[in-house]
Amino acid sequence: MTALKFEISRTDGGSAARRGRIHTPHGSFDTPAFMPVGTRGSVKGILPHLVRLTGAQILLNNTFHLMLRPGEETIRQLGGVHRFMNWDGPILTDSGGYQAYSLAANNAVDDDGVTFKSIVDGSLVRLGPERAMQVQNALGPDIMMAFDDCPPSAEPRKPQGQANDEDGQEVDARLSAAVRRDTGKKGYDHAARLQVANERTVRWLERCKQAHARPSDQALFGIVQGGTDLDLRSWCAAQVANIDLPGYAIGGVAVGEPFEQIARVVKHTAPLLPADNPRYLMGVGYERDLLAAVLAGVDMFDCVLPTRNGRNANAFTRVGQVRLRNAKFALDPQPIEPGCDCPACLPSANGFGECGLFSRAYIRHLFMAGEMLGPVLVSLHNLRHFQRFMADVRETIGSGGWRGLIERWPVAAPGLDIHGS
């Protein structure tokens, strides 16, 4: 009995892209898939059935946040994370490691895990491979992630980083501080640190697999680390792929490096992972990143961009982001993106009911006045944007129509260019 079944229904002539469907104990989802992030058991501000209406079929929750509050035992007693948050479809949780390194102050990593101060009550918390499995077994997601060692990137952080946490700017700031701290150390050797992280990641994966108590109804994914060093990526991928698992992920990407680096690492690493299993690129990303990764054979994605940018009045469109606080929208009666079928843009969006058309002028007003409905509307729009994009990508796989895709989604063009298609 396996917790996960992956069916590939179509492959692509000119690329490694594949279209398929993943079956879990809580239903199926189409791949390539984009997972909205419900950090603390909630996609910020959006009723879960409305998240589903945007086209999302699977969500990601953050183990780090849920283990600290309300605690995994509370969620287990309440029937697991699906019932807790009212999402009866598939759920994936991360391992908590990334946030333990990046969000928590005073963290200290050693060969058995990481110790950090709780951001909720200041208590000392220990997280390692066995504990990460115990927590995720209690939460009960369909897919759980191995506990890995995720060292700070040596690259400078970008303000628009895709860090896989809803407290985005805070992650960025703390990671930058961690990089400065580590790289400022006398004798700090970033390559050596990456090597240690890689070896730990592999050892910890074996311990995770050993400790995982519910393999028949929860699928454990291994994670490949290695930063932007392709040799380290190759070594790690070979080790991780050697461990029999339902799926494999590429971690440590999009933590500040430019698009070309992300695409280069993904294009190098994805083919090293078993072709018959789902491949998941963690914490990515922009449309161009998603396209480049799909063409490299990646099947699953998650990112906070739709909701995080939505809360900041930044709307995604087919031609790029629109900053709705801009004064030029003060009298603009148009929807965020004419032609969009989200409940903010379309008077009668599919399944949402007769919700009307919200003008750019109105949405700008909501943000200027600090009204909650602004973040709600732009988050809904952005969530729908990424689901529409992924649906179009899925349709395009096997059709040879990639040029047509980027005509419809000019914002994704660099993702195609880098593959030289």
Add this chain to the structure above:
Amino acid sequence: MTALKFEISRTDGGSAARRGRIHTPHGSFDTPAFMPVGTRGSVKGILPHLVRLTGAQILLNNTFHLMLRPGEETIRQLGGVHRFMNWDGPILTDSGGYQAYSLAANNAVDDDGVTFKSIVDGSLVRLGPERAMQVQNALGPDIMMAFDDCPPSAEPRKPQGQANDEDGQEVDARLSAAVRRDTGKKGYDHAARLQVANERTVRWLERCKQAHARPSDQALFGIVQGGTDLDLRSWCAAQVANIDLPGYAIGGVAVGEPFEQIARVVKHTAPLLPADNPRYLMGVGYERDLLAAVLAGVDMFDCVLPTRNGRNANAFTRVGQVRLRNAKFALDPQPIEPGCDCPACLPSANGFGECGLFSRAYIRHLFMAGEMLGPVLVSLHNLRHFQRFMADVRETIGSGGWRGLIERWPVAAPGLDIHGS
């Protein structure tokens, strides 16, 4: 041609309650009606079509906030407040006076209006009867309120005051300060101040009627002031009722005084207003207040309680408020109120889709974690609570079943008792 038509379909044997329907250019609503408050053109955090699904048929918007931001000219150019906020049903706006006195710093009232500092940009703003009409004519609500003089209540403020503004605690604090300031003045005579306010209110109402530019599609309501002095209420009601208008309101109630005082003033004043026109009790209130006022012959209500308390994790139920932050709910799998048909309590609430059941434990978690979805869920529940209550009140009018009503809504019992029914 009149902007408003009021049909009374049923009266009550043992009270002055009446059931009816009010027709406006943007559709009709059943009375007695409870209007949710959309302060700045948004019922905080709730998509307008979901507000409608809670049973609301008419909304209130605050002129004060909308004239300061985005400005009534902006809203007029965008097609009026209905299109602006995506609510195609009836809308009522207040005159802006109440907030100008209570929210703005450094306000100064004289015989022609009030001057205050804008809370948006600090500029000096002038509001008087003519200007209040000009603004509301530009906003375009179906019902607009006369500009009145609303002096601070002499009563001490209650922490659970119903002040008619979403920035509730701030209103409370500022009004308390105003009372202390005024009553602390050497020679300040509260009765004399009320008398002046009353005379101004009547003079200004005549000026409002004169200045109103769209009487054929916007109904102007006059307001009776007079505080808790029944003689002043009588005098003001006689003067106001003498001016031919589509509807009449009772203002200056529920600004801090206890329930018994509210009921006493309403029971005295409502019968003094024309029986063939709608009577509107402004800024009220709790279930007991609504019931007492309905029995006195009031037809319309508005209050911020559902959303303001919802944002603070206070849920209304048939037996009283529940504070969902309470630790005793940490593991409680029940909905806020078993038997409620709101989208937070019922897995498949009417029209809302398959939204699931949100446990008290989950909602508590959302508030503890500072997640926006907490206020959204409890606001939806509270909005539905007040609409269910008003629907039951409407059904009860003419049936003689008031005892049965308070068996179903024990929280409203004092409202019946005060009428000695």
